[in-house]
Amino acid sequence: MFNSEKWHGSPESVAYRPGKGLILALLAALAIVISLAGFFFWYIPTVGLRSIHPALPYVLGAVVTAISAALFFSAAIIINAAVKGKVPFYSPWLRWLIMKFYLPVMSVAGAIFKIPKIKTEQAFVAINNEMVRMMGRKFRAEKLLLLMPHCIQFDNCKIKVTRNVRNCAGCGKCEIGELLALSDKYGVSLFISTGGTVARRKVYEERPDAVIAVACERDLASGLQDAYPLPVFAIVNKRPRGYCMETGVAINDVKQAITALMGR
Numbered sequence: 442m443f444n445s446e447k448w449h450g451s452p453e454s455v456a457y458r459p460g461k462g463l464i465l466a467l468l469a470a471l472a473i474v475i476s477l478a479g480f481f482f483w484y485i486p487t488v489g490l491r492s493i494h495p496a497l498p499y500v501l502g503a504v505v506t507a508i509s510a511a512l513f514f515s516a517a518i519i520i521n522a523a524v525k526g527k528v529p530f531y532s533p534w535l536r537w538l539i540m541k542f543y544l545p546v547m548s549v550a551g552a553i554f555k556i557p558k559i560k561t562e563q564a565f566v567a568i569n570n571e572m573v574r575m576m577g578r579k580f581r582a583e584k585l586l587l588l589m590p591h592c593i594q595f596d597n598c599k600i601k602v603t604r605n606v607r608n609c610a611g612c613g614k615c616e617i618g619e620l621l622a623l624s625d626k627y628g629v630s631l632f633i634s635t636g637g638t639v640a641r642r643k644v645y646e647e648r649p650d651a652v653i654a655v656a657c658e659r660d661l662a663s664g665l666q667d668a669y670p671l672p673v674f675a676i677v678n679k680r681p682r683g684y685c686m687e688t689g690v691a692i693n694d695v696k697q698a699i700t701a702l703m704g705r
């Protein structure tokens with residue numbers, strides 16, 4: 442069992458909420474703004490285009506309409522995913538659109554509308570996880586990697602687990618022992634990383650088919666974009682003592698992620 446006696450909580454600890462309402466609002470607003478912008482970009486040069494060729498305004502109009510329709514269609518699919526947790530189909534193109542277009546634009550929109558960054562990052566994590574689920578792929582256990590941050594370790598533990606997690610004595614003072622047990626039970630790799638660069642190197646060396654990563658929202662948001670197109674199921678850590686110190690993870694969430702990715 443995890444020893445919570447020494448954890449007292451802190452105002453910096455942020456309870457993780459997927460924030461589906463935020464996803465819906467931002468996506469709907471973005472789809473409308475983009476379509477309106479598209480209309481104006483079509484309407485304004487229409488007069489000039491007509492002087493080149495009378496058909497050009499209609500060609501541009503068709504292109505703008507097609508792009509707007511695609512954006513609305515994808516936004517509708519994402520909203521459906523956020524509400525129902527499923528979509529009628531999955532397309533790599535849709536995931537690309539979300540990772541490379543909607544989510545960066547959502548961050549900018551969030552900054553403009555003064556939405557706390559952590560909220561857009563939580564929305565990013567939630568929608569990323571929906572997309573990974575929607576892929577519907579069954580990953581082999583040996584091709585799954587559990588990536589944990591070093592700050593998950595009990596602060597006074599003298600055992601070095603970053604080189605070899607099997608050094609852990611499983612004393613129960615932090616969750617590394619339980620994660621090791623999960624790793625053994627399902628046959629997935631477990632790595633405790635000292636930082637983003639080390640985590641990237643591990644992914645590069647191990648070449649997993651999918652990763653289950655635990656970290657704070659900020660690290661997850663940047664890591665997910667860096668790792669694309671590698672599917673990464675992201676789990677926000679617990680921070681009863683604030684950032685980067687004796688953080689934790691809901692073991693059941695990790696277990697569910699493993700079984701979901703293995704298709705069990």
Ligand code: SF4
Binds near residue numbers: 612613615
């Ligand atoms: S569970 Fe392992 S890593 Fe955590 S404090 Fe105990 S021995 Fe150290």
